[in-house]
Amino acid sequence: MTIPTLRQCLLAEVLGTAFLMIFGTGAVVVDEQFHNIGHSGVAAAFGLIVLIIIQGLGHVSGAHVNPAVTIGFWAAGRFPGRRVGPYVAAQLLGAGLGSAAVRLLAAPGSLLGATLPAHGAGEAFAVELGLTFWLMFIILRVTSSYYEQGLMVGLTISAVVGLEALVGGPLSGASMNPARSLAPALVSGNWTAAWVYVAAPVAGALLAVWADRLLEPKPAPAAPTSSPS
Numbered sequence: 068m069t070i071p072t073l074r075q076c077l078l079a080e081v082l083g084t085a086f087l088m089i090f091g092t093g094a095v096v097v098d099e100q101f102h103n104i105g106h107s108g109v110a111a112a113f114g115l116i117v118l119i120i121i122q123g124l125g126h127v128s129g130a131h132v133n134p135a136v137t138i139g140f141w142a143a144g145r146f147p148g149r150r151v152g153p154y155v156a157a158q159l160l161g162a163g164l165g166s167a168a169v170r171l172l173a174a175p176g177s178l179l180g181a182t183l184p185a186h187g188a189g190e191a192f193a194v195e196l197g198l199t200f201w202l203m204f205i206i207l208r209v210t211s212s213y214y215e216q217g218l219m220v221g222l223t224i225s226a227v228v229g230l231e232a233l234v235g236g237p238l239s240g241a242s243m244n245p246a247r248s249l250a251p252a253l254v255s256g257n258w259t260a261a262w263v264y265v266a267a268p269v270a271g272a273l274l275a276v277w278a279d280r281l282l283e284p285k286p287a288p289a290a291p292t293s294s295p296s
Contacts, residue, residue, distance in 0.1 A: 194267075
């Protein structure tokens with residue numbers, strides 16, 4: 068089996084994150100104008116595009132499309148540290164390109180699907196921390212060697228994204244992804260509570276790594292061997 072090069076992995080992360088923004092935040096922008104998608108439709112759009120990205124690009128780069136996920140995999144010992152910086156840079160670039168494309172469709176004054184706190188930065192931080200914890204925890208569990216790889220992995224992860232967007236979206240925007248939040252902030256110029264959407268997802272991912280380790284099965288102690296008489 069041919070192993071993808073770093074260049075191919077980075078291209079996959081750029082494309083994947085760009086399409087996450089185009090179809091995820093794009094759904095927000097379309098709903099702003101036509102009011103025919105609704106909150107549930109936006110949550111479904113995020114879940115569906117995540118599934119498509121995982122199935123289409125997962126075999127190339129792992130389809131992280133999220134700096135918090137990349138950092139989480141590194142902290143879990145499943146991703147080389149030398150690739151963290153390039154992956155995060157590729158994700159930020161892809162998100163920026165995706166937001167720039169969404170801006171072409173948006174009405175003047177649109178925030179381009181920016182994530183904003185509903186009731187203050189403190190609550191948004193707690194919500195984003197919890198949402199990212201659960202997302203990263205499930206990602207770690209279903210991608211471990213104890214589970215069958217394939218379509219069910221993508222379906223499970225995308226279901227978590229869609230569910231969390233459905234429930235947490237009204238409270239914090241349900242970002243769970245620094246790139247997903249920073250790109251609309253950059254393109255629209257609205258940096259309200261931007262720090263929340265960087266710090267909380269990273270902290271949540273690291274907490275998930277710790278929780279995942281608590282559930283890892285321990286090797287059984289070796290049976291004592293009798294010494295020769």
